[in-house]
Amino acid sequence: MNQELLHKYFKGIATISEEEQILQWVDESPENRQAFKKERMLYDIALFTDEKQLRKEDKKARILPMLKWSARIAAVIVVAVSCGFLFRDYQYNKVAQMQTVKVPAGQRAQITLADGTRIWLNAKSTLTYASNFGRADRNVTLEGEAFFEVAKNKDIPFYVNTEKNKVRVVGTSFNVCAYKDSKEFETTLVEGIVDIYAAGKEKPIVRLEKNEFFADYDGKLKKTVLPSYDYLRWKEGLYCFDDSELSHILNRLELYYNVKITVKNKKLLSHRYTAKFKEQDGIEHILKVIQKDQNFKYSINEDKDQITIE
Structure with a gap:
């Protein structure tokens, strides 16, 4: 099947007759179905880019780049x-x-x-x-x-x-x-x-x-x-909080850094903070900044995917 025709179908711009042709081809054999799914997957992967690649390409030609296979791409499902x-x-x-x-x-x-x-x-x-x-x-x-x-x-x-x-x-x-x-x-x-x-x-x-x-x-x-x-700057890798409860901040850090955070002293969760953090600073740096205002200790497990705040 012609790749250009398949891409028209994926974009939603194929004509009814072209759709009939594609779907009839897909229905003809398991091999065709597998080929269709593979091309669909490759097309979707091409839609993705991380923040640094996007800014670089925007400066050059404003074209969304095709990403190569990598561990980072594999993480995006x-x-x-x-x-x-x-x-x-x-x-x-x-x-x-x-x-x-x-x-x-x-x-x-x-x-x-x-x-x-x-x-x-x-x-x-x-x-x-x-x-x-x-x-x-x-x-x-x-x-x-x-x-x-x-x-x-x-x-x-x-x-x-x-x-x-x-x-x-x-x-x-x-x-x-x-x-x-x-x-x-x-x-x-x-x-x-x-x-x-x-x-x-x-x-x-x-x-x-x-x-x-x-x-x-x-x-x-x-x-x-x-x-x-400022708080919309998450898409730039800048995490901003304005008079936010610690419970809200920790919930976001769990998402941003793919960790599970457990707080044993629940009274800490109601304290409020205004702060800005860079993604590249890392979660340990953020916790150390918060420590300056609240006296608590924390520990990180060996796999660095679980944090316990005492």
């Missing part, structure tokens, strides 16, 4: 969940193959969707979207944290669906933080306008305009003007 690409009668408009991008703890990734929308995914985040994304609708589902630069399309709004809420935009830059089972939902608007809906509701609960921040903390709603965009 791309899963194509089949929802019937081998379905009878080829019901193209009713069933679409779902694409799921998973970023493990301790990693970040960037992808570009078929409509030109750019998305940065933070650690331990999952993004799901249909293979025909952008044709009739633009829907993605997010578990975790992501920064979106949405391509403008007045005819087809862009929706971010999360466990608690849904965000609707046309062409906008914004951040959404909605980790599964966290009971916390946050949206920060950089440019444009967003409407936020409670899951399953048709009327928005709030509209955000430029520089506004909205949070839903287990049913407690908060809307305010954002004093700084």
